[in-house]
Amino acid sequence: MIVAEHLEGKLNASTAKCVSAAQALKPESIDIVVLAADPAGVAAQAAQIAGVNKVLAVANAANANAIAQVQAPQVAALAKGYSHVFGPSTTFGKDLMPCVAALLGVAQVSDVMAVEGSHTFKRPIYAGNAIVTVEAPADHAVVATVRTASWPEAAGGGSAAVEAASVDAALPSHTRYVGLAAGKSDRPDLQSAKRVVSGGRGVGSQENFKIIYDFADKLGAAVGASRAAVDAGYVPNELQVGQTGKIIAPELYVAVGISGAIQHLTGIKDAGTIVAINKDGEAPIFEIADIGLVGDLFKLLPELETALG
Template sequence: MSKVLIIAEHLNGKLNASTARCVTCAKAFGASSIDVLVLAADPAAIAAEAAAIDGVSKVLAVANPANAHALAAVYAPQVVAAAAGYSHVLAPSTTFGKDLAPRVAALLGVAQVSDIAEVIDAQRFQRPIYAGNAIITVEAPAGSTLVGTVRTASFAAAGAGGTAPVETLALDVALPGHTRFIELQQGKSDRPDLQSANRVVSGGRGVGSAENFAIIFSLADKIGAAVGASRAAVDAGYVPSDLQVGQTGKIIAPELYMAIGISGAIQHLTGIKDAGTIVAINKDGEAPIFEIADIGLVGDLFKLVPELEQALG
């Protein structure tokens, strides 16, 4: 039976929902135990959150001042030491996981399975390629530790209600000193986080300018949604890059996704294919976005969006 170790993603003392999504992935291949590894300067609160996830067998908490910031070079050797005896090591396919997992795989001397989107069994997985135009099946060899990243948009977060024990783990590992934390620059917003929001309103090149993007923010605020953007809008300087949705941005799976002034390039569609309901507003009735939209409105967004906002009350 498979024994899985999930590397917890956290920031500012809070566990990221991506960890619970990795638990759902591990459940899908019938793991005999699913343990969560929390690396932090003070892991107590984060470990308590992880212990409450349904399906978690045990939480391993490693307290070390060097873990105050998520540096892949510092985390990786500790993960390798903690992974002894585990058949699988999973991390979310987020910026955090994409940075850390390759180092863990390299130190273990194994190939990484990236972007797991569907589980066939403990050794076989499906993942998208060619910007989501094709799905391939990847089979990892049995007998060696499998290191994989989980496409979080493809798995629902495991629920709460767990009561897993928390164990303190001491690791005698030499940590590298060539990497150090300088600062974290991130946008601050009262709106929901783009990657975990249930509702997202995105604007594209059709919005026309950074000033016009106010119409997107206004609708998002009206329905309590996060704000996203296409790469074209980001490249044009309408909004910062941390709002970009798509193959080279964030892969998301909200319950509602509104694409406004977005034509629907395949790179953008890759980032939203797991969304529940997709609403498209575009003046071009032949835009590719309408091929995947559940609801489509053809017309001038500067007329339709205010009308929609007014109808919402």
């Protein structure tokens, strides 16, 4: 069973990535559960993912917003009879799945990046510098989060059955939704963008970050940043890429003025092509970059923009 992530009626791409991870288990069937006040639209989107057997639509006004403490008892109740319960290793999944695991009395397997067997998985440790193989006990359900950067989206074109499901679970009232503060941007979402341009401490200031935004717009890319740039106040923290930020896997990642601390490299190691621009030719980022440009970013970026037409 996979718990769908969605917002404002749109299914998040992380759900299809969880399906890919589930398919690696070669299960008898894969079901997706959609928790919402009105799940019909999201359930219809989930039903189109290839390889899905059925979609369980749970309608409850309490599910209007994704609150882990409210959704976890419902997921735990629905989990009976399932061998595995997967959620994405996103903010949503990291919040929800540990609560589900606790209610089921099992230890969670976090950040699954490879499936070795029905209860054997690989996951990163030490900021992604080592990969550990973990084995979950075979006598109870496996609750896991799926490292979305390590899995492709499952194909579309499916036509799974959608079933209305009712859940008999006591929902807590001590945790309630107050509001969502989110930055508005016309640029692609950082978590799912195919192209990302990130700036680091080398950009120098909040005002100078305009050069990163301009270059990203030229590429049709999302904008990211290193922790150093966020801590310096150049950009808001929702743009942070790395171990304590977002783990991403774009087709193209351009790192501008980023030295390449190990925590940052953790967030981008699954990127397709990594381009580094830095005036320090000894910067660690060049060790993993596919293409490196040593030079002044304020000179190179405008030249690249011109070359892009």
